[in-house]
Amino acid sequence: MSTPTIVFLDRATIPEQIVVPTLSLEHHWREFDFTSPDQTVERSQGADVIITNKVVLDAAVLSQLPQVKLIAVSATGFNNVDIDYCREHGIAVANVQGYATKSVPEHVIALIFALRRNLRGYHQDIMAGEWQRNNQFCFFTHPIGDIAGSTLGIIGGGVLGQSLALVAQALGMNVVFAEHKGKTECRSGYLPFEQVLAQADVLSLHCPLSEQTLNLIDQAELALMKPSALLINTGRGGLVEEAALVDALKQGVIAGAGVDVFTQEPADKSNPLIANADLPNLILTPHVAWGSDSAITRLAEILIENIDAFLQGKEQNRVV
Template identity: 65%
Template sequence: MAPLSIVYLDSATIPSHITIPTPSFPHHWTDHPQTNAEQLDERLTGQHIVITNKVVLDAAILEKHPQIKLIAISATGTNNVDLTYCKQQGIRVCNIQGYATRSVPEHVIAMMFALRRNLRGYQQDIEQGEWQRQNQFCFFTHPIQDIEGSQLGIIGSGALGQALADKAQALGMNVVFSDRKGASSLRPGYQDFETVLRESDVISLNCPLNSNTKNLISSTELSMMKSSSVLINTARGGVVDEQALVDALNKKQISGAASDVFIEEPAPLDNPLMLNAHLPNLILTPHVAWGSDSAITKLVQILIDNLNAFVDGEPTNVVI
């Protein structure tokens, strides 16, 4: 067969110490650490297979390149690709699933412990000399809450949500899954969305970003939560109204929050979360919950397996 042209538009999303396997079919591979909108048209020219993590591929750009046969998303989320157009034009789209079922839940658990025990607040107090001012062998400027015996409400019951539930139950937490917001009837094993918000000590967002989940958590939802509860978002930035979250923290409507994701990435300095990064009860990480070495090694192997399977006529991890 004639070699296929493959372009990786944002390969810098894979750490340099992780080796990407080589596809088993004849190919020409072009690698770009990053690609902006102005570079996209040129870099798609003549390419048959396009690999993207976060570079946006919409109908306006895809219609200029009818030779594209496969879009391989090197992540789980698909909101950066116009799936409707791809389906209409017969462009196959595949993604990567199940690679971070250790990494993301462990990141959530780490954030949960840090927030419930107010580790960041105590670190800041020590840095600012509070221990010396208190003049005691210890001091309690922030409440310390246990994990065991508390309730974790999970919004999103896919592989990541289920893996998180297993780890949380092993820690002695009561785990509940939320049904879809506004659901007319509850699915077996799920609780009402608003009930989960009201009764849980920790809310973890593990759902995709789509038209139903955009701003899923805003001022109304935050006002339902316990004042002692915390919110953790490792899903997508758009699932949470960022300004509403900051307002809830400043008003002490909730006890703390952690976010690994932002509406715009990298987050601009005037992003509401970035402007309030100094808060002792706010933890921010740069979209790395998925990124343990073992998870990324698994990801790149699945990525290349997806390419090989497509060329073999038996595509795997198909989105459309």
């Protein structure tokens, strides 16, 4: 390959303070903070390597870019890339794995503590003058629970699920992993999906989004959970049917939810979660669970390592 051209279509998904390392081989580099769907083909012309986080590279786009040899996904999830097309046309795809094994679990634990201790509800009550009306040194308008001794159910036994389990166990939580939904036989160390939903005090989602996991948690699944249970989703927005979750929170089907991911991002007021963001038992964050500075620094390093490996004829973190 002659001097390769590399195009980063959405560089702004990596914060400005994070330095992206330089490739070890000579190359041409182009980057854009954001790329809209109608700009993707034009900006990718002549690129041997395309870097994308969330820019969609489907068959309609890739069919117009026959020169592309590698798609380097600057994230773990790669549902924005047409993997079947890449496999059929010899386009390599590599993603970034194992970079957020501290950041995501810590974000999950933060959400659990905030919800179990009803920090948002108490903050709202203070702002509304509830403390002054009670005329006491403290007041209890929301239940406050401990997480030590409670059961954490994890859906997704990959590196993030396993990393969360270690942190949760250190805090005194009992951890159980759910087998794939619909499976009658369980792998060693896993319990049936429905059983985990029924016994978990906290349910945390860490599985990829696919046709099989779309709306994995819907009205029927929420109804299996304890009324005192919490749902945490830092995986993918489509794993949870958002309107059903809002109804469950309003009707007391479950006690609370922490959500970092949405079906469409950025989410607007048409999203049921955004429209009900004032619920005291709901905490929303804008897809930042993965985003500690140390995690993103490591992501950038692995991203460049993946490209370097490909250009040297080696395979690293290859999806295809």
